[in-house]
Amino acid sequence: MREIQLSLNQTQKIRLQKALQKLESLHSKVNSDASVTVADTIPISLEDSILKGHGTAERNGEVVATVCGVVERVNMLVYVRSLRSRFKPEIGDIIVGRVVEVAQKRWKLEINFNQDAVLMLSSMNLPDGIQRRRTAVDELNMRNVFEENDVICAEVRNFQNDGSLQLQARSQKYGKLEKGQLLTVPPYLVKRQKQHFHHLVQYGVDLILGCNGFIWVGEHCDARDTVAEEQLNNTEEQNTKSTRVSENVPLETRRNICRVANAVRVLSTLGFSLTLEVILEAFNLSSTLNLGIDEMLVSEFHVLVAEKEAERRSSLTKKKR
Amino acid sequence: MVGLSVGEKHFIQGGINQNLRSDGRKRDTYRPIFVETGVIPQANGSARIRMGATEVIASVKAELGRPSALQPDKGKVAIFVDCSPVAEPTFEGRGGEDLSTELSVALQRCLLGGKSGAGAGIDLSSLVVAEGKICWDLYIDGLVVSSDGNLLDALGAAIKAALSNTGIPRVHVTAAASGDEQPEVDISDEEFLQFDTSEVPVIVTLTKVGRHYIVDATSEEESQMSSAISVSINRKGHICGLTKRGGAGIDPSVISDMISVAQYISEQLINKLDSEISAAEADEDES
Numbered sequence: 001m002r003e004i005q006l007s008l009n010q011t012q013k014i015r016l017q018k019a020l021q022k023l024e025s026l027h028s029k030v031n032s033d034a035s036v037t038v039a040d041t042i043p044i045s046l047e048d049s050i051l052k053g054h055g056t057a058e059r060n061g062e063v064v065a066t067v068c069g070v071v072e073r074v075n076m077l078v079y080v081r082s083l084r085s086r087f088k089p090e091i092g093d094i095i096v097g098r099v100v101e102v103a104q105k106r107w108k109l110e111i112n113f114n115q116d117a118v119l120m121l122s123s124m125n126l127p128d129g130i131q132r133r134r135t136a137v138d139e140l141n142m143r144n145v146f147e148e149n150d151v152i153c154a155e156v157r158n159f160q161n162d163g164s165l166q167l168q169a170r171s172q173k174y175g176k177l178e179k180g181q182l183l184t185v186p187p188y189l190v191k192r193q194k195q196h197f198h199h200l201v202q203y204g205v206d207l208i209l210g211c212n213g214f215i216w217v218g219e220h221c222d223a224r225d226t227v228a229e230e231q232l233n234n235t236e237e238q239n240t241k242s243t244r245v246s247e248n249v250p251l252e253t254r255r256n257i258c259r260v261a262n263a264v265r266v267l268s269t270l271g272f273s274l275t276l277e278v279i280l281e282a283f284n285l286s287s288t289l290n291l292g293i294d295e296m297l298v299s300e301f302h303v304l305v306a307e308k309e310a311e312r313r314s315s316l317t318k319k320k321r
Numbered sequence: 322m323v324g325l326s327v328g329e330k331h332f333i334q335g336g337i338n339q340n341l342r343s344d345g346r347k348r349d350t351y352r353p354i355f356v357e358t359g360v361i362p363q364a365n366g367s368a369r370i371r372m373g374a375t376e377v378i379a380s381v382k383a384e385l386g387r388p389s390a391l392q393p394d395k396g397k398v399a400i401f402v403d404c405s406p407v408a409e410p411t412f413e414g415r416g417g418e419d420l421s422t423e424l425s426v427a428l429q430r431c432l433l434g435g436k437s438g439a440g441a442g443i444d445l446s447s448l449v450v451a452e453g454k455i456c457w458d459l460y461i462d463g464l465v466v467s468s469d470g471n472l473l474d475a476l477g478a479a480i481k482a483a484l485s486n487t488g489i490p491r492v493h494v495t496a497a498a499s500g501d502e503q504p505e506v507d508i509s510d511e512e513f514l515q516f517d518t519s520e521v522p523v524i525v526t527l528t529k530v531g532r533h534y535i536v537d538a539t540s541e542e543e544s545q546m547s548s549a550i551s552v553s554i555n556r557k558g559h560i561c562g563l564t565k566r567g568g569a570g571i572d573p574s575v576i577s578d579m580i581s582v583a584q585y586i587s588e589q590l591i592n593k594l595d596s597e598i599s600a601a602e603a604d605e606d607e608s
Binding site: 150177179180182248249251254258265292296299 | 323324325326327328329331332335336338339341342343344345346347350352353355357371373
């Protein structure tokens, strides 16, 4: 297993290993018979005709796994799903990306994938909110909407012929992200859930878990659409963008943002899946221990988070029974 | 280096103004420092230092050589830094050369003092074997494995750790020689002299962003800097070297202020480094 990048002394190593073993023991019953490593034979009954999917190969008449992962069977299809891999997008995924290029009638975004994603001008709401055909003037004003290096959240619309993604950002909740920080975690830690936009009300923090491994933590914004605000302000001032951005984030919100961001960093170092409950658990743990925000990145806190998570999951499984 | 949007830049600058940076640190706090010594067994001394995501390795090799004619009672030290393409794709081929040269020169200035050898942080007279004839040449090499800002501080700390891990073989001069002849020497394989590093300075880099200075900047924060000053300070609080980077000019009164801030921070850094280095050496002895 890839080693966790932490410097631990002897007792901390032992405690962390115990916590990780406890977590493993809670789950091993489910999947242990289905997990395979490279060159393991996949058990198939010879009477059924099967389709060999991704991660399999035929060798000496047997179906053999070519990646390390879990065997999945769907009707006649047998494939191996690898546990750690590049981001595998699906239609409807929430993505956080960074604009790298403003091209003809589209923006190109970097999303931690093997190709840049494309956001068409027609998939974006116009500043005046009217549904109409995009004209040449709209095309010339693209930079007023999104510039290079802007952070945007959008949704996957479909795949293009060459395998790259096409995104859309038509709803109010998508659009430019400001007043916060962007974190990068390995993409397999963000599983697909019902909700990727989390508004932590009591802290005033927005948390967006992009399926591509980009996590945005920032101050809460009500209307992320640039429409309404520019409408109001355009009549009064010229530089609406800069006045909005240059308002300082209040100190209390900033503390919460940094604490949530550090909780995400700790969980990503430990390799735990990122869900809202786990992040809030780590957040509350640091608050109850009265840790300074930067003290969350010390090895001792990592071990404490691992132990807390092991306790939480074991109590969950006990409740289920 | 990934670019930053306008909103992110404002967030970083606002954080520095409010004394709460993106990872929760204050302006004068270092990231957690991890030290590992003895990572390169073939070298006389080596150390690996990790500060957040910045990781550097330093190694010290000692060879017998001739002292220079101008300073016959001093040994020689050469410092070179190499930026590996593993750290940044832009370092591939000759891309990392500019940064390597800049770091090597800054380290030489901070640790070795002037051309005449005066004011060196490393005591060069302890390296001499036979005055005028034989001395130890120390070759100190630094390798940047992962770059997330504050390379100079990390390299300075790694060199200090590598020097405290360095064992120089004991040399017996067997035959005395006269004139220009080289004396015969017997290099012992068993006995080693530990290098005395209590006088070796540490380097503290203060990065000026807006109106405030921060210590141990990440590469995001460094992209916002107007200028940076690196001060090398030894245990007594004396300044051994000073380097300024960055395009903006600084008022002299601001420089004096930055130096006193660096002096204050260096005390904590020296204590922290010394405890981490001794812990790392203890770990190495055990394993």
